Amino acid sequence: MDLQEAVGVHSVFKSYGSGKNKLEVLIGINLTVTRGNIYGLLGPSGCGKTTLLRCLLGRLPFDGGVITTLGKPPLSAGHGVPGRMVGYMPQEVALYNEFTIKETLRYFGRLNDMSMELVAKRTDFLVNFLHLPGDNRMVKTLSGGQKRRVSFCVALLHEPPLLILDEPTVGVDPLLRSSIWQHLIEIVQTGETTIILTTHYIEEARAADMVGLMRHGILLAESPPADLLMVHQSETLEAVFLKLCTEEIPDDPEGDKAEISISAAHRYQSMPQVEVVSPKVDAGGSGIDDERTPLLANHTHPNSISKSLSHSSSTTEVKTEWKSSCSSSLNNIFALIIKDLLKMWRNIPLLVFQFIMPSIQLCFFCLAVGGDLKNVPVAVVNQDSPPILSTSYLKSISSSIVDLQYHDNFADGYNAVLENKAWALLYFNTSFTMDLITRARNPTNATSEIIDGGSVHVYQDITNQQISLSLTQELLSAFETFARNTLYSMGFNPGAADIPIKFEDPVYGDTSLQFTDYMAPGIICTVTFFMAVGLTSLSFITERKEGLLDRSMVAGVTPVEVMIAHICSQFFVLVVQISLLLIVAIGIFKVPHLGSIVLVFLLTLLQGLGGMAYGFLISSLCDEEYSAIQISLASFYPCVLLSGIIWPLEAMPSALRYISIALPQTIPTDAMRGILLRGWGLEYLTVGLGIVVIFGWTIGLLLLSAIVLKIRKI
Numbered sequence: 148m149d150l151q152e153a154v155g156v157h158s159v160f161k162s163y164g165s166g167k168n169k170l171e172v173l174i175g176i177n178l179t180v181t182r183g184n185i186y187g188l189l190g191p192s193g194c195g196k197t198t199l200l201r202c203l204l205g206r207l208p209f210d211g212g213v214i215t216t217l218g219k220p221p222l223s224a225g226h227g228v229p230g231r232m233v234g235y236m237p238q239e240v241a242l243y244n245e246f247t248i249k250e251t252l253r254y255f256g257r258l259n260d261m262s263m264e265l266v267a268k269r270t271d272f273l274v275n276f277l278h279l280p281g282d283n284r285m286v287k288t289l290s291g292g293q294k295r296r297v298s299f300c301v302a303l304l305h306e307p308p309l310l311i312l313d314e315p316t317v318g319v320d321p322l323l324r325s326s327i328w329q330h331l332i333e334i335v336q337t338g339e340t341t342i343i344l345t346t347h348y349i350e351e352a353r354a355a356d357m358v359g360l361m362r363h364g365i366l367l368a369e370s371p372p373a374d375l376l377m378v379h380q381s382e383t384l385e386a387v388f389l390k391l392c393t394e395e396i397p398d399d400p401e402g403d404k405a406e407i408s409i410s411a412a413h414r415y416q417s418m419p420q421v422e423v424v425s426p427k428v429d430a431g432g433s434g435i436d437d438e439r440t441p442l443l444a445n446h447t448h449p450n451s452i453s454k455s456l457s458h459s460s461s462t463t464e465v466k467t468e469w470k471s472s473c474s475s476s477l478n479n480i481f482a483l484i485i486k487d488l489l490k491m492w493r494n495i496p497l498l499v500f501q502f503i504m505p506s507i508q509l510c511f512f513c514l515a516v517g518g519d520l521k522n523v524p525v526a527v528v529n530q531d532s533p534p535i536l537s538t539s540y541l542k543s544i545s546s547s548i549v550d551l552q553y554h555d556n557f558a559d560g561y562n563a564v565l566e567n568k569a570w571a572l573l574y575f576n577t578s579f580t581m582d583l584i585t586r587a588r589n590p591t592n593a594t595s596e597i598i599d600g601g602s603v604h605v606y607q608d609i610t611n612q613q614i615s616l617s618l619t620q621e622l623l624s625a626f627e628t629f630a631r632n633t634l635y636s637m638g639f640n641p642g643a644a645d646i647p648i649k650f651e652d653p654v655y656g657d658t659s660l661q662f663t664d665y666m667a668p669g670i671i672c673t674v675t676f677f678m679a680v681g682l683t684s685l686s687f688i689t690e691r692k693e694g695l696l697d698r699s700m701v702a703g704v705t706p707v708e709v710m711i712a713h714i715c716s717q718f719f720v721l722v723v724q725i726s727l728l729l730i731v732a733i734g735i736f737k738v739p740h741l742g743s744i745v746l747v748f749l750l751t752l753l754q755g756l757g758g759m760a761y762g763f764l765i766s767s768l769c770d771e772e773y774s775a776i777q778i779s780l781a782s783f784y785p786c787v788l789l790s791g792i793i794w795p796l797e798a799m800p801s802a803l804r805y806i807s808i809a810l811p812q813t814i815p816t817d818a819m820r821g822i823l824l825r826g827w828g829l830e831y832l833t834v835g836l837g838i839v840v841i842f843g844w845t846i847g848l849l850l851l852s853a854i855v856l857k858i859r860k861i
């Protein structure tokens with residue numbers, strides 16, 4: 148291997164998609180970048196420049212060929228590409244909008260293991276050199292061009308031996324562009340830094356040591372700019388490029404690429420081999436060689452150059468000590484945690500939302516579900532004469548539960564139910580009191596007419612089972628009260644012999660328990676789990692879409708480090724969330740808590756971690772937020788419905804029960820119920836199993852996410 152070779156690309160092929168949708172983007176590309184050189188990769192939009200750069204960075208797998216960067220293939224063990232050996236400026240801005248310039252550079256400085264003093268010095272220099280406003284300015288308040296310059300700063304910050312810059316001069320005014328080129332020329336002077344950049348401004352690439360002209364995935368030519376101009380007898384690189392394009396593709400620009408590839412390769416071989424000349428330092432140390440002069444001659448801001456040149460000596464003093472060893476995971480995790488915490492800090496409303504959202508959801512649940520009915524309208528037609536016992540019975544009905552509405556005749560009362568103005572009609576015959584007394588005096592000899600006349604006739608709308616069951620319960624319990632208070636006190640026995648079943652004191656629970664208490668443990672589990680799913684998946688997809696994750700990964704961060712950092716930074720959010728949730732459940736809504744609160748907390752915390760792990764899996768599978776939301780929603784209902792949270796597992800078909808038991812909420816919810824309602828501890832199998840199940844799910848989901856990320860090469 149040529150020791151002078153910084154980057155070698157040999158017969159590299161890359162395509163996107165497959166079958167009919169296959170798009171060949173790189174077709175047997177060969178290129179060599181010499182150490183200490185600036186290599187300008189030129190070509191029209193869509194010709195594959197970014198794709199090639201991402202392959203060089205190890206961020207995109209390629210189909211065939213060999214790539215070496217700084218002597219090794221990217222991603223080889225212990226290699227710093229991706230990592231500290233490379234500085235990357237992507238095409239998109241890829242900056243945290245909520246950070247200041249200083250914070251942005253500190254984050255990337257930490258990833259590159261720089262001391263904060265060094266970061267501060269480099270920040271001062273770069274902010275000054277690139278004419279950026281103060282380093283305390285928020286990125287979101289910068290103009291498009293200023294943001295791109297901050298992005299450029301990030302790539303230059305740690306003075307890596309390899310700089311890969313995707314269109315660094317887009318959105319930059321000509322003066323600054325010239326100054327940037329001047330700086331790039333300076334930093335390659337030592338021979339330690341190599342730069343590959345793409346640009347649409349073909350003419351500015353005259354300042355490069357070597358240019359590669361790309362079109363339709365092939366390299367049409369690779370030569371020093373001066374030689375290209377000479378060989379093609381053209382005045383401008385643009386003219387050379389046009390000439391090459393028309394030579395190669397006379398009729399159809401979308402024509403046969405294989406043919407192009409062969410002819411291009413042929414021409415490359417037949418081209419005069421030109422010695423690659425490193426930029427020469429002139430007597431004044433300006434570092435401007437003859438070929439570059441035309442570009443720099445347009446420079447009307449001499450201060451910019453002299454300023455950057457004076458920095459040349461200072462940069463040697465503040466030279467970053469980049470390390471060639473692999474990224475330190477702990478260092479990366481630390482940097483990522485600080486970044487995550489800062490992001491949270493910068494978005495306090497979102498943080499507060501995260502803290503209180505589970506509690507608010509629990510409030511809605513406790514307020515809306517499981518309570519007693521109130522003011523249920525019930526029509527009454529009382530034709531009892533004299534209305535003694537009927538009135539007494541009606542008085543026994545709870546007025547807070549049932550709102551009695553009197554009607555004159557049966558038809559009116561019945562219509563009220565038909566028109567959904569009442570949930571039931573209570574009808575008393577004219578002989579209700581007399582017949583009930585007759586029946587009470589002699590229950591064994593009561594005729595069916597007497598029984599019918601002495602009964603309350605109830606006509607119900609039972610389309611709402613919850614209302615009809617509660618109403619039935621209330622009417623029956625009112626009759627019990629009425630019988631005890633009125634009939635027995637009058638010395639009558641209505642005839643109902645006591646059923647020979649005696650309910651002793653319950654083993655677990657008491658009669659004050661409500662449906663809310665049964666559901667609350669499941670709600671606590673699911674709310675915590677799915678809040679974490681949503682926040683984790685969306686946060687990662689957004690970071691990935693904005694190129695932020697990619698940028699961190701080029702700096703050497705691995706997906707596992709991202710996961711660990713996210714879990715650490717979100718841990719404190721979870722702790723606050725769960726504390727508030729339990730305060731609301733136990734303190735405000737008086738959900739019984741007979742067992743250890745620590746165990747309840749632990750189980751809920753594990754649910755949150757499980758949710759994060761599921762969020763990771765979703766974000767590793769989905770590229771878009773909407774698909775992540777769809778998967779989350781699609782899994783929410785099965786989880787809630789199948790986990791025995793709303794309705795007992797015992798009511799499910801037995802086959803479904805097996806699926807249900809395997810879900811991450813079923814056994815943990817049972818365990819939570821055991822702790823809260825029965826006072827169970829770890830000595831009970833269900834509680835231990837609940838912890839093991841959710842822990843197992845968390846580890847399994849994390850591993851699965853790591854595998855998916857690896858397969859998808861994200």
Ligand SMILES: Nc1ncnc2c1ncn2[C@@H]1O[C@H](COP(=O)(O)OP(=O)(O)OP(=O)(O)O)[C@@H](O)[C@H]1O
Binds near residue numbers: 170192196197198
């Ligand atoms: N992830 C992808 N899936 C499918 N096609 C893609 C993907 N990324 C890029 N392409 C396609 O590959 C081709 C090359 O894209 P690339 O971004 O490498 O071009 P480029 O030369 O960098 O263009 P520009 O100068 O506009 O940035 C384009 O046709 C693009 O649409």
